[in-house]
Amino acid sequence: MNERRTALACLIPLLLIGAVFFYGFLLWTGWLSLTRSNLLPSNDFVGLKQYERLLLDPRWQAALWNLLRFSFAFVLLPLAIGLGLALLLDQRLRGEGLLRWVWLHPMALSMVVTGSAWRWLMDPEQGIAEGVRSLGWTGFRWDWLAQEEMAVYALVVAAVWQISGFVMALFLAGLRGIDESMLQAARLDGAAGWKLLRRVILPQLGPSLFSALLVLLPAAIKTFDLVVVLTEGGPGQASELPAFYMFQMAFERSRLGLGAASSMVLVMMVLSIALPYAIVRSRRRVTA
Amino acid sequence: MKRLTLYLLAIAAAVVVALPLLLMLMNSLKSGGEIQHGSFLALPREPGFAAWRQAWAQLSGSFGISLMLAVPTVLLSAGLAALNGFVLCKYRFRGERWVGLLLVLAFFLPIKVYLLPLAITMARLGLDRSLGLLIAIHVIYSLPLALFFRNHFLAFPDELLQAARLDGAGFWRLLWRVVLPLSRPIFVVVLILQFTTIWNEYLFGLVFGPEDARPITAALAQLSAQTETGARAYPLEMAAALLAAAPTLIVYLLAGRHFTRGLVAGAVKG
Amino acid sequence: MTRLALASVRALALLLAGVAQAADLELLHSWTSGSEAAMVTELKAAAQRGGVDLKTTAVAGSSNANTLLKARFLSGHAPTLAQTDKPLRIWAEAVPLADLGPDVGAQIAALPHAVAVELRDARHKPAAVPLNVHRLNTLWSNRRVLRVHGLGVPQDWDEFHRTAAALLRAGVLPLAIGSSAGQKLSLFVGIVLGRAGRDFFERAVVQADPALLAGERMAALLQEFRSLKGYTDAGQVSRDWTGATALLLQGRAAFQFTGDWANGEFQKAGWRPGVDYDCTAAPGNGGLHYFEFDRLVFFAQPARLGSQQRLAGLLLQADTSARLARLKGGIPVRRDADLSGFNACAQRSAADFRAGEARGELVLALSARLGESAYGGLRDVLSAYWASERMTPQQAQTRLAQALRQKD
Numbered sequence: 001m002n003e004r005r006t007a008l009a010c011l012i013p014l015l016l017i018g019a020v021f022f023y024g025f026l027l028w029t030g031w032l033s034l035t036r037s038n039l040l041p042s043n044d045f046v047g048l049k050q051y052e053r054l055l056l057d058p059r060w061q062a063a064l065w066n067l068l069r070f071s072f073a074f075v076l077l078p079l080a081i082g083l084g085l086a087l088l089l090d091q092r093l094r095g096e097g098l099l100r101w102v103w104l105h106p107m108a109l110s111m112v113v114t115g116s117a118w119r120w121l122m123d124p125e126q127g128i129a130e131g132v133r134s135l136g137w138t139g140f141r142w143d144w145l146a147q148e149e150m151a152v153y154a155l156v157v158a159a160v161w162q163i164s165g166f167v168m169a170l171f172l173a174g175l176r177g178i179d180e181s182m183l184q185a186a187r188l189d190g191a192a193g194w195k196l197l198r199r200v201i202l203p204q205l206g207p208s209l210f211s212a213l214l215v216l217l218p219a220a221i222k223t224f225d226l227v228v229v230l231t232e233g234g235p236g237q238a239s240e241l242p243a244f245y246m247f248q249m250a251f252e253r254s255r256l257g258l259g260a261a262s263s264m265v266l267v268m269m270v271l272s273i274a275l276p277y278a279i280v281r282s283r284r285r286v287t288a
Numbered sequence: 289m290k291r292l293t294l295y296l297l298a299i300a301a302a303v304v305v306a307l308p309l310l311l312m313l314m315n316s317l318k319s320g321g322e323i324q325h326g327s328f329l330a331l332p333r334e335p336g337f338a339a340w341r342q343a344w345a346q347l348s349g350s351f352g353i354s355l356m357l358a359v360p361t362v363l364l365s366a367g368l369a370a371l372n373g374f375v376l377c378k379y380r381f382r383g384e385r386w387v388g389l390l391l392v393l394a395f396f397l398p399i400k401v402y403l404l405p406l407a408i409t410m411a412r413l414g415l416d417r418s419l420g421l422l423i424a425i426h427v428i429y430s431l432p433l434a435l436f437f438r439n440h441f442l443a444f445p446d447e448l449l450q451a452a453r454l455d456g457a458g459f460w461r462l463l464w465r466v467v468l469p470l471s472r473p474i475f476v477v478v479l480i481l482q483f484t485t486i487w488n489e490y491l492f493g494l495v496f497g498p499e500d501a502r503p504i505t506a507a508l509a510q511l512s513a514q515t516e517t518g519a520r521a522y523p524l525e526m527a528a529a530l531l532a533a534a535p536t537l538i539v540y541l542l543a544g545r546h547f548t549r550g551l552v553a554g555a556v557k558g
Numbered sequence: 559m560t561r562l563a564l565a566s567v568r569a570l571a572l573l574l575a576g577v578a579q580a581a582d583l584e585l586l587h588s589w590t591s592g593s594e595a596a597m598v599t600e601l602k603a604a605a606q607r608g609g610v611d612l613k614t615t616a617v618a619g620s621s622n623a624n625t626l627l628k629a630r631f632l633s634g635h636a637p638t639l640a641q642t643d644k645p646l647r648i649w650a651e652a653v654p655l656a657d658l659g660p661d662v663g664a665q666i667a668a669l670p671h672a673v674a675v676e677l678r679d680a681r682h683k684p685a686a687v688p689l690n691v692h693r694l695n696t697l698w699s700n701r702r703v704l705r706v707h708g709l710g711v712p713q714d715w716d717e718f719h720r721t722a723a724a725l726l727r728a729g730v731l732p733l734a735i736g737s738s739a740g741q742k743l744s745l746f747v748g749i750v751l752g753r754a755g756r757d758f759f760e761r762a763v764v765q766a767d768p769a770l771l772a773g774e775r776m777a778a779l780l781q782e783f784r785s786l787k788g789y790t791d792a793g794q795v796s797r798d799w800t801g802a803t804a805l806l807l808q809g810r811a812a813f814q815f816t817g818d819w820a821n822g823e824f825q826k827a828g829w830r831p832g833v834d835y836d837c838t839a840a841p842g843n844g845g846l847h848y849f850e851f852d853r854l855v856f857f858a859q860p861a862r863l864g865s866q867q868r869l870a871g872l873l874l875q876a877d878t879s880a881r882l883a884r885l886k887g888g889i890p891v892r893r894d895a896d897l898s899g900f901n902a903c904a905q906r907s908a909a910d911f912r913a914g915e916a917r918g919e920l921v922l923a924l925s926a927r928l929g930e931s932a933y934g935g936l937r938d939v940l941s942a943y944w945a946s947e948r949m950t951p952q953q954a955q956t957r958l959a960q961a962l963r964q965k966d
Contacts, residue, residue: 006458019390100548110533118308134329169547169548173552177552225491267401
């Protein structure tokens with residue numbers, strides 16, 4: 001079959017390249033994490049020593065805890081906000097196009113711009129806090145960037161602002177995909193307002209919710225640029241996230257082995273979400 | 289009454305979401321010294337476009353570079369994704385389940401992890417920094433996009449393809465005449481997402497892009513890092529940031545509707 | 559995007575910059591700001607005058623220059639020499655260094671001991687050349703603001719606290735500080751040297767004596783360190799050291815603890831030492847000179863050894879050395895260097911340096927004494943402790959001991 005041969009001739013080389021670039025380098029990083037590489041990569045095998053160092057590092061432990069706090073808010077808030085905005089947008093308001101753009105636009109921005117914008121806004125001396133103070137409320141403070149406990153939530157604010165629009169789009173797609181006849185039937189049965197929402201609409205949004213989670217969770221784990229621009233991991237190391245730690249160790253601190261170990265842990269965290277999903281999908285395909 | 293509350297709610301939400309960029313816009317119209325002593329929420333005393341002119345002077349070159357980077361990358365990666373997605377879907381081969389699995393996983397892997405090994409490999413291979421290198425790297429790492437198309441093609445009835453085959457169409461004709469036209473909504477979503485990703489990406493652009501011809505995000509980062517005196521030129525930085533963000537903002541303005549439509553068509557399936 | 563993180567990535571980029579070495583010698587450095595760049599220009603000129611073909615490659619940010627250096631070694635395109643602020647032995651352990659020869663060795667032996675010892679590798683062969691000395695334990699005072707409130711420059715820490723309290727009452731920000739860990743380290747060193755003295759510093763911090771680190775004195779020092787936070791403002795998180803100096807220049811703050819590079823900022827603003835601003839040793843530090851020095855390390859490249867040795871010799875000459883130091887805002891390394899043309903602050907620093915050297919009491923900076931992990935760990939602990947409301951001095955002590963014990 002000529003057609004088939006052409007098709008595969010296109011596909012296979014690309015897959016091979018992909019294998020090297022995605023998995024080959026991953027294996028190399030994995031190997032590095034088992035050596036005592038510091039300044040430069042070395043081939044001295046040290047087993048799981050780097051991982052031991054990693055787990056004992058209070059800075060890494062703090063980064064993991066921060067990730068937990070961050071992810072919690074970063075997943076729940078956009079879901080709620082996105083759903084709300086999608087429901088609003090679905091009401092066929094006038095100026096829907098403009099509204100959609102306004103709510104979607106943060107997603108068009110790079111993390112650098114997002115982080116910079118929010119850094120200015122949250123500046124303790126010159127940002128929104130100063131603005132509020134100049135309006136008369138002289139005791140107002142918004143020092144999250146300077147507070148150990150709250151710095152992570154500064155990250156949350158910027159990140160949620162950025163991603164909520166995308167979650168809204170997912171829910172909107174889900175809403176628009178709901179069968180009209182089902183809604184009609186339900187309305188004829190007397191369901192309206194909240195009941196309609198709860199009984200009919202929300203259950204139909206399952207796939208959208210799933211897609212949203214599939215996007216939000218890995219995104220949380222991979223958050224890096226935002227940390228660099230908004231807080232630099234500070235104050236101290238109070239808002240460090242694992243991806244930031246990885247970068248610091250590998251590049252600025254030149255502890256390649258440790259950086260590689262933290263990379264592998266990051267990858268494993270992401271895979272723990274992706275793997276079940278991928279396996280289920282591949283099974284489903286065969287039976288479909 | 290209910291409509292009124294809905295409108296009020298919508299407008300309030302819109303204002304809150306738009307606030308950061310609006311404030312940046314307002315502050316970009318100020319003169320340098322104003323922000324030192326005032327706050328970001330104060331209106332500009334003498335609004336002017338000096339910062340914008342300066343920003344344009346510094347960034348205009350990078351605009352072109354980013355375009356030269358983004359357009360080929362996006363077209364190539366979307367095209368390849370459509371091709372691969374189609375083949376993966378409609379042609380059986382040994383180990384295809386594994387390929388599918390690995391592809392899905394690859395979609396989630398954080399590519400920052402690859403920065404160092406990639407840099408070292410490229411250096412060892414003697415490859416120089418260039419736009420071509422950057423494009424190639426971006427295209428390679430966008431291979432998992434094929435999944436979007438694969439999902440979409442799964443729903444294709446084979447009869448369409450059979451009919452075309454009976455008409456004597458070979459592989460390429462099949463792709464061009466039948467498959468691509470039917471995957472337009474997905475194409476749009478992929479194009480928009482890819483364009484945004486490439487336009488906003490700076491890490492790889494910084495490392496693999498040419499030294500004198502930097503993509504705009506790298507130029508932006510460079511701009512904010514190069515203050516000679518202690519005072520940061522906020523209006524300049526803000527104008528520059530807005531300038532850098534303009535193209536993607538416009539893309540979403542013009543194509544936002546298609547974006548949602550594409551999502552409805554199942555670009556991101558559960 | 560912070561300069562550091564940005565440049566650490568740019569460093570990787572230079573990895574790929576067409577590395578065919580056209581020039582004979584290549585210097586990799588991170589001297590990119592105004593005065594630093596001027597020094598590099600002079601360096602190249604000096605090399606040229608001496609008949610050495612030198613090319614320079616600049617990367618912003620010292621940690622990033624280090625990153626690039628490593629990357630260059632990885633890919634097999636190492637430069638011939640590089641600016642470094644890491645201890646020489648770290649490089650000596652990783653890569654082979656050049657032997658600069660007996661002539662250079664003799665010149666180095668004539669330098670202050672604390673400096674000379676850092677220029678030789680494990681086999682006692684000279685492998686590095688110093689360019690200038692920077693004092694790190696300087697207290698910069700805004701004399702204008704102090705005069706307005708009838709206050710003077712504090713000579714010890716008790717006086718500092720009294721002055722700062724008075725300033726607070728008067729509504730002036732006593733201490734300007736930036737967000738970097740280095741700023742906090744400067745403060746901490748100032749307190750340890752000022753309160754506990756050089757010996758304690760050496761034994762506790764440099765040698766990481768566990769008893770001293772866990773002891774009451776260290777706890778008290780840490781306590782006092784964080785108490786200084788009360789004299790700073792919340793805006794410090796988004797500012798770097800130049801921003802802090804700018805606060806002084808704007809009349810909004812009174813003191814800053816940072817190295818002698820701030821001298822350049824004051825001079826640019828046209829301020830006069832002794833009148834508008836002052837540069838004294840940190841309170842209680844007396845004549846102690848806590849310093850770091852810029853140095854160039856030469857890597858083993860047999861084909862180019864001759865040029866390397868010649869360049870090293872050139873850079874060690876008295877007049878070249880003095881010129882380079884003046885351009886960069888530091889003081890010359892050589893005891894016999896001519897100090898005319900240096901401003902009052904530099905002269906004072908040089909006097910303290912020479913006196914300290916004569917007494918054998920120079921204190922070399924931690925960045926050059928501790929291993930990389932220990933140094934990084936120390937900075938982490940200090941900045942985390944400074945930022946924290948809840949960490950107790952005892953907890954900081956434990957973490958400090960842990961950090962300083964790390965081996966690379």
